[in-house]
Amino acid sequence: MKAFAATFLAAVTIGALLAPAQAQTGSKTLELVKQKGFLTCGSNTGLAGFGLPDDKGNWTGVDVDLCRGVAAAIFGDPTKVKFIPLTAKDRFTALQSGEIDMLSRNGTWTQSREAELGLLWAGVNYFDGQGFMIRKKLNLASALELSGASICVQQGTTTELNMADFFRTKGMKYEAVAFADINEAVKAYDSGRCDAYTTDASGLYGSRLKLVNPDEHVVLPEIISKEPLGPAVRQGDDQWFNVVRWTHYAMINAEELGVTKSNVDEQLKSPNPEVRRLLGGEGDFGKGLGLPKDWAYRIVKAVGNYGEVFNRNVGEGSPLKIKRGLNALWSQGGIQYAPPVR
Amino acid sequence: MSDAQAHLQPRVSPLNNPAVRGYIYQGVLILIVGFLGWEAIVNASTNMRVRGIPTDFAFWDRVASFDINQSLIEYTAASTYGRAFWVGLWNTLLVSALGVVLTTFLGFFIGVARLSQNFVVAKLAMIYVEVLRNTPLLLQLLFWYNAVLKPLPNPRDSISLGAGIYLNNRGLVLPEPQFAPGAGFVLAAAVAGVLLALGFRFFARRRQAQTGQILPVGWVSLGLVVGLPALVFVLAGAPLSFNVALLRGFNFSGGVRVLPEFVALLLGLVLYTAAFIAEIVRAGILSVQHGQTEAALALGLTRAQTLKLVTMPQAMRVIIPPLTNQYLNLTKNSSLAVFIGYPDLVQVFAGTVLNQTGAAVQVIAITMAVYLVISLVTALIMNIYNRRKALVER
Numbered sequence: 007m008k009a010f011a012a013t014f015l016a017a018v019t020i021g022a023l024l025a026p027a028q029a030q031t032g033s034k035t036l037e038l039v040k041q042k043g044f045l046t047c048g049s050n051t052g053l054a055g056f057g058l059p060d061d062k063g064n065w066t067g068v069d070v071d072l073c074r075g076v077a078a079a080i081f082g083d084p085t086k087v088k089f090i091p092l093t094a095k096d097r098f099t100a101l102q103s104g105e106i107d108m109l110s111r112n113g114t115w116t117q118s119r120e121a122e123l124g125l126l127w128a129g130v131n132y133f134d135g136q137g138f139m140i141r142k143k144l145n146l147a148s149a150l151e152l153s154g155a156s157i158c159v160q161q162g163t164t165t166e167l168n169m170a171d172f173f174r175t176k177g178m179k180y181e182a183v184a185f186a187d188i189n190e191a192v193k194a195y196d197s198g199r200c201d202a203y204t205t206d207a208s209g210l211y212g213s214r215l216k217l218v219n220p221d222e223h224v225v226l227p228e229i230i231s232k233e234p235l236g237p238a239v240r241q242g243d244d245q246w247f248n249v250v251r252w253t254h255y256a257m258i259n260a261e262e263l264g265v266t267k268s269n270v271d272e273q274l275k276s277p278n279p280e281v282r283r284l285l286g287g288e289g290d291f292g293k294g295l296g297l298p299k300d301w302a303y304r305i306v307k308a309v310g311n312y313g314e315v316f317n318r319n320v321g322e323g324s325p326l327k328i329k330r331g332l333n334a335l336w337s338q339g340g341i342q343y344a345p346p347v348r
Numbered sequence: 349m350s351d352a353q354a355h356l357q358p359r360v361s362p363l364n365n366p367a368v369r370g371y372i373y374q375g376v377l378i379l380i381v382g383f384l385g386w387e388a389i390v391n392a393s394t395n396m397r398v399r400g401i402p403t404d405f406a407f408w409d410r411v412a413s414f415d416i417n418q419s420l421i422e423y424t425a426a427s428t429y430g431r432a433f434w435v436g437l438w439n440t441l442l443v444s445a446l447g448v449v450l451t452t453f454l455g456f457f458i459g460v461a462r463l464s465q466n467f468v469v470a471k472l473a474m475i476y477v478e479v480l481r482n483t484p485l486l487l488q489l490l491f492w493y494n495a496v497l498k499p500l501p502n503p504r505d506s507i508s509l510g511a512g513i514y515l516n517n518r519g520l521v522l523p524e525p526q527f528a529p530g531a532g533f534v535l536a537a538a539v540a541g542v543l544l545a546l547g548f549r550f551f552a553r554r555r556q557a558q559t560g561q562i563l564p565v566g567w568v569s570l571g572l573v574v575g576l577p578a579l580v581f582v583l584a585g586a587p588l589s590f591n592v593a594l595l596r597g598f599n600f601s602g603g604v605r606v607l608p609e610f611v612a613l614l615l616g617l618v619l620y621t622a623a624f625i626a627e628i629v630r631a632g633i634l635s636v637q638h639g640q641t642e643a644a645l646a647l648g649l650t651r652a653q654t655l656k657l658v659t660m661p662q663a664m665r666v667i668i669p670p671l672t673n674q675y676l677n678l679t680k681n682s683s684l685a686v687f688i689g690y691p692d693l694v695q696v697f698a699g700t701v702l703n704q705t706g707a708a709v710q711v712i713a714i715t716m717a718v719y720l721v722i723s724l725v726t727a728l729i730m731n732i733y734n735r736r737k738a739l740v741e742r
Contacts, residue, residue, distance in 0.1 A: 095699050161699050162699055162702070191689075
């Protein structure tokens with residue numbers, strides 16, 4: 007009954023907008039988070055590799071680890087996070103109203119979401135693109151053969167819009183069957199209500215694992231959109247924006263410098279000035295962020311560098327086995343790039 | 349109060365006058381409620397401005413660029429958000445209107461069945477009512493959708509029901525009627541048939557009142573309503589053909605398709621609400637004193653005539669007000685469509701449109717206003733009907 011909870015939350019968050027303005031002006035998020043003692047992070051209702059609770063209620067995923075990184079930077083403790091599962095439909099309202107401190111829920115960074123929703127994307131922790139999954143026995147080689155197909159989709163996503171654009175430009179007919187909850191959409195596809203299921207390619211691999219017979223399904227090669235996924239925060243709080251953004255960059259810089267979860271303590275003694283600045287050995291780069299000097303050390307110690315997070319959740323070390331592709335470091339053929347800490 | 353009386357009354361302070369006090373209390377109450385409402389609006393718009401959330405309705409005319417799989421009006425991804433609103437509204441009205449009609453028939457049938465002399469019929473009706481009424485509607489909807497409709501075969505293995513009708517997990521595919529030029533005459537004949545039948549019924553009633561002679565209204569009406577258009581249909585050279593759906597690619601093309609989401613929602617709403625209506629009907633019938641039935645039977649009326657002419661007209665007075673509530677419930681419950689993917693108002697407008705535009709407060713306000721208007725209009729119609737059926741006291 008996650009959908010119930012989400013609907014209830016949406017109602018509450020709209021109600022929160024009616025409350026007096028002083029309650030959550032949003033310009034002091036870092037202070038508020040420190041006061042209450044934990045971070046409130048909007049997460050997916052269940053997407054393998056990005057945000058998924060296991061049977062003991064422990065959340066795992068790339069998006070989840072970013073939240074844990076922020077919590078580690080602030081409190082030195084990656085467990086001080088409260089995850090609020092949100093449907094695609096409710097996520098932005100929850101962030102706008104101050105119900106959550108940050109949204110790390112494979113949300114696509116778009117112009118209108120920043121220009122009209124009052125949000126800011128703090129970075130891109132996964133460069134994605136939209137694809138289609140179909141049954142192997144349909145014997146299709148390309149998404150261009152999907153004319154006339156019924157396609158299951160989660161409503162309120164850029165996915166829904168990209169699909170409409172794709173079929174419109176190609177002059178093909180299709181039927182969109184939209185569900186509020188991702189699990190309902192996947193279930194409908196699995197039961198045969200739809201010929202194809204569409205979402206971001208990473209999500210397709212994650213959803214495939216949840217199907218009754220994952221081996222009977224394939225992901226078509228076409229990627230029909232740019233989907234830069236990343237954490238979002240409210241506008242008007244530059245300090246908090248910086249905390250989230252630099253948590254992400256610290257993880258990328260750590261990978262680039264070869265700092266890992268296991269060697270971070272030895273690296274403290276590294277003679278490399280870049281490593282020393284990152285881990286707090288030289289200068290105090292945390293101060294301007296409102297964080298302690300060893301903020302980046304805490305992040306890497308808690309969740310590891312970007313490459314480790316990727317491998318553990320979606321890469322070779324996970325059941326998803328997604329290749330780094332665009333998400334490799336800029337120095338290794340990808341486009342993940344972080345400004346230097348100095 | 350006349351002037352003469354006013355002179356006789358002792359002078360009292362207006363503060364001690366109950367009428368004046370009443371106005372003061374009510375005035376204060378209105379001020380408090382108005383103040384709270386105003387504060388809420390001001391707070392919301394300030395908060396939204398601070399957070400950079402749009403507060404206007406400019407989104408209404410923007411291009412929606414998403415698709416909807418069931419639309420009663422012209423709609424494409426190039427249409428506006430405003431158009432999407434109307435698509436959702438019509439889909440809500442469609443399922444509600446059909447649901448209200450079907451659930452009324454089923455509810456009355458089961459309500460009467462519960463009072464049947466036949467033990468098995470009465471107990472079956474009782475089990476129906478108890479099971480359907482005491483389980484959550486959402487579970488029932490998910491049951492109809494997941495357990496009953498989705499296991500249907502895929503389009504290539506469709507179940508053929510003959511006459512170009514197919515059933516598969518994409519829904520029920522029906523042939524689409526195509527009207528040839530002469531079809532207008534058939535329609536005219538059908539309208540004329542209904543009018544003539546009504547006229548004949550009026551004539552027959554007067555005849556019965558004057559002479560006591562009973563005319564076969566049922567048979568004559570049937571002949572006029574069905575026979576007349578059928579005759580014209582044959583004479584006009586059968587101006588109707590069917591565009592039978594053909595399996596092409598993924599699914600049938602051509603024909604008319606009824607979505608499984610629509611069927612599941614309609615089934616769930618009708619069966620659930622009928623259980624409540626059945627109890628209302630039973631209560632209404634039981635509220636008519638047994639002496640009335642006995643008197644009618646003693647006068648020589650048949651059981652059917654007794655139910656139709658004596659019991660039901662009196663029972664209706666008890667039935668109509670709570671029946672109105674059930675109609676409103678059904679309409680409001682149709683918003684559960686969102687859980688099974690039927691594109692109703694809540695799914696399309698308060699779902700996708702809200703999310704794509706970010707105009708949460710405006711969209712929710714409009715949606716709530718729409719349900720309020722639908723409910724008030726339904727209540728108004730039912731109240732007019734109730735007034736006509738109510739006991740006229742002289």
